[in-house]
Amino acid sequence: xxxxxxxxxxxxxxxxxxxxxxxxxxxxxxxxxxxxxxxxxxxxxxxxxxxxxxxxxxxxxxxxxxxxxxxxxxxxxxxxxxxxxxxxxxxxxxxxxxxxxxxxxxxxxxxxxxxxxxxxxxxxxxxxxxxxxxxxxxxxxxxxxxxxxxxxxxxxxxxxxxxxxxxxxxxxxxxxxxxxxxxxxxxxxxxxx
Numbered sequence: 001x002x003x004x005x006x007x008x009x010x011x012x013x014x015x016x017x018x019x020x021x022x023x024x025x026x027x028x029x030x031x032x033x034x035x036x037x038x039x040x041x042x043x044x045x046x047x048x049x050x051x052x053x054x055x056x057x058x059x060x061x062x063x064x065x066x067x068x069x070x071x072x073x074x075x076x077x078x079x080x081x082x083x084x085x086x087x088x089x090x091x092x093x094x095x096x097x098x099x100x101x102x103x104x105x106x107x108x109x110x111x112x113x114x115x116x117x118x119x120x121x122x123x124x125x126x127x128x129x130x131x132x133x134x135x136x137x138x139x140x141x142x143x144x145x146x147x148x149x150x151x152x153x154x155x156x157x158x159x160x161x162x163x164x165x166x167x168x169x170x171x172x173x174x175x176x177x178x179x180x181x182x183x184x185x186x187x188x189x190x191x192x193x
Contacts (some may be wrong), residue, residue: 035067035182036092040084043186046071047092049110049179057149060111060180061126071182073113075125076152082135085181086167089153093179107154111180114150114169116141123150127185134169141171149174152181 034053035046046067048060055063057073064071076082093108100106113126114134120143123131137154141147147170154170172178 036088038084038088040081044069044071044184045074045085045088046182047088047110047179048182049092054177054179055111056177057111057115057174057180060182061113064180064182067182067184070185072127072185073111074181074183075113075127075129076133076135077129078133079135082133082152085152089167089181093153108167109151109153109170109172109178111178112150112152112169113183115148115174116143116171117148117174120148127183137168137170140169143171145173147171147173149176151178 034050035048038045038047046064048055048063061073064073074085076085089108089110114123115126116123118124123134123141125131135152140154141150149172150169151172152169153167155167
């Protein structure tokens with residue numbers, strides 16, 4: 001039996017594939033996976049989720065770099081940008097079968113560029129943006145089990161876990177394979193390195 005990224009039995013996600021086809025997602029701009037392209041505030045975003053082709057954090061970042069235009073994992077710098085990401089992510093993942101979190105509960109999550117890979121507890125954006133906004137679940141990040149990469153879309157840990165505002169961030173192991181969100185690399189604004 002195929003296992004999920006968190007070691008639980010995997011569930012087929014045909015509904016998610018149907019959603020992607022209905023949305024008219026183009027493979028041209030995402031060479032190794034299917035991505036839904038959106039634009040907001042002058043930036044291009046790629047919401048990449050092909051059931052069965054989820055990626056670990058480093059692979060997701062490399063995939064973002066192969067986009068045209070070049071991208072990195074998204075850096076969410078405001079509540080407004082978070083609202084945009086949430087709205088698009090909800091429209092794509094809405095009919096898909098969720099992945100299972102470490103407690104066996106459903107989560108619809110996607111990697112973002114926030115990480116503390118260089119220094120534990122010193123969270124930074126992979127594209128070099130300064131940290132001006134966060135959207136963590138309560139008591140997160142907690143580094144439970146070498147968790148150095150952030151995801152958006154987390155809802156709660158249920159039994160003993162955090163309460164989460166809307167779809168919030170959580171830290172997970174960077175080797176977990178999940179969906180990911182890319183953002184166009186911008187050399188002339190708040191997104192500049």
